[in-house]
Amino acid sequence: MGARTRILAQEKDRARMKPLHGVYAITDPVLMPDDDSLLSAVEQTLLGGAALIQYRNKPAHPAVRERQATALLSLCASFGTPLLINDDVELCLRIGAAGVHLGQQDNSLAEARDRLGPDAIIGISCHARESLALEAQRKGASYVAMGRFFPSQTKPEAPASSLDDLRRIRPRLHVPLVAIGGVNAENGASLVHAGADMLAAIHHLFSTTRIQQRTREMNRLFQRTT
Numbered sequence: 001m002g003a004r005t006r007i008l009a010q011e012k013d014r015a016r017m018k019p020l021h022g023v024y025a026i027t028d029p030v031l032m033p034d035d036d037s038l039l040s041a042v043e044q045t046l047l048g049g050a051a052l053i054q055y056r057n058k059p060a061h062p063a064v065r066e067r068q069a070t071a072l073l074s075l076c077a078s079f080g081t082p083l084l085i086n087d088d089v090e091l092c093l094r095i096g097a098a099g100v101h102l103g104q105q106d107n108s109l110a111e112a113r114d115r116l117g118p119d120a121i122i123g124i125s126c127h128a129r130e131s132l133a134l135e136a137q138r139k140g141a142s143y144v145a146m147g148r149f150f151p152s153q154t155k156p157e158a159p160a161s162s163l164d165d166l167r168r169i170r171p172r173l174h175v176p177l178v179a180i181g182g183v184n185a186e187n188g189a190s191l192v193h194a195g196a197d198m199l200a201a202i203h204h205l206f207s208t209t210r211i212q213q214r215t216r217e218m219n220r221l222f223q224r225t226t
Contacts, residue, residue, distance in 0.1 A: 001156040018082060020121070020143050020176040022051030023218045024200040026086075027072075028154065029057045031206040037213045038068055039075060041206050048215025052121075052198065054101050070095050072192050075172035082121055089115055099123070099142065104132065123178065128161035128167050144173065145200065148181020149191060153203045163194045170195030185217035192221050 025045040030040040042053060053076050055069050069085060073095055076083040082098035085091050087106040091100065091188055099121030100112055106107055112122050121139045126132040135142045146166060148158040158181060176197035184204040191199060200209065200222070 004049055010048055011037045017049065018080065020178075021197050022199075023049065023205075023215055024052040024054065024178055024180075025050045025205050025215070026054040026180075026200055026202045027056050028206055029059060031203070035068055035071065041211055042072060043075060044211035045205055045215045046076065046081055048212040049219045050081060050215055052102055053085065054084045054086055054200075055097075056101075058086070062091075065091060066094065069097065085121065092116060092120075100144070100220030106201060107139055109136060109139045110117060127134055127159045128165040128169075129174065133169055133177075134172060141175060143176040143178050143198070145180050147179055147183075147200070149168040149179055150184075150187055151208050152182040163190060166191065166194040166196065183218075185214060185221065188218055188221045196220075206220055 001031070001070065003161055019119050022088065023045070025037060027042065032041050053072065055072050057065055057068065058223070065088070066123065068089055073083050079091045084099050086101050087103060089100055089107050089112050093115065099116060101120035101123040102109060102112060102146055102165050103125045109122060109124055111122070116122065123143045124136045124141045126136055126144045126146060133146070135145050146161045148159060149161050152158060161181070166177070167181065178198040178200050179191040180200035183199050183201050185205055205211055208214060
């Protein structure tokens with residue numbers, strides 16, 4: 001194993017051990033249509049202190065997805081930040097990413113945990129359904145995601161969640177809870193106060209040239225509650 005490979009392996013291991021707390025940036029192929037814009041945008045959110053990155057590009061050819069995810073993995077490793085792959089356990093395994101995020105219709109959580117191992121980060125969308133969140137926790141999810149909390153440009157049809165849902169479900173969980181759906185630096189404070197461990201954002205972070213600044217603004221929401 002070469003020195004560069006050893007360093008990346010060590011950085012990926014360090015990333016896996018980071019607490020799941022803070023800003024969770026999710027990529028979007030419309031906002032980042034090519035490799036250069038993808039890497040540049042993600043680098044800006046990492047410089048702003050993003051705690052977790054998810055690569056999401058469902059329409060792309062598998063070869064494009066693997067190329068982009070591999071490049072992102074190297075970038076994230078240099079910041080000691082975990083990279084998750086959206087709904088693709090095979091790709092996660094091939095490149096050695098930190099884990100996956102699954103929807104309710106994606107690969108089963110149990111299967112993903114079996115294939116990726118006990119140290120992988122596996123998140124699952126539970127919307128506002130307490131039963132789904134508790135089941136995901138029981139089956140070994142690393143975190144559960146709730147939302148959408150606000151009007152979303154990425155998934156406008158997603159089932160709505162409320163602050164009351166978050167307050168009701170948070171005390172039942174011992175795993176981190178991610179709030180997603182139209183989240184930004186203005187409305188995110190209410191979610192953090194209600195118990196969200198992470199704020200996931202797509203459009204708010206990546207639809208601007210002020211990516212690093214917006215990431216820092218969202219991070220400050222967590223600092224104000226500690």
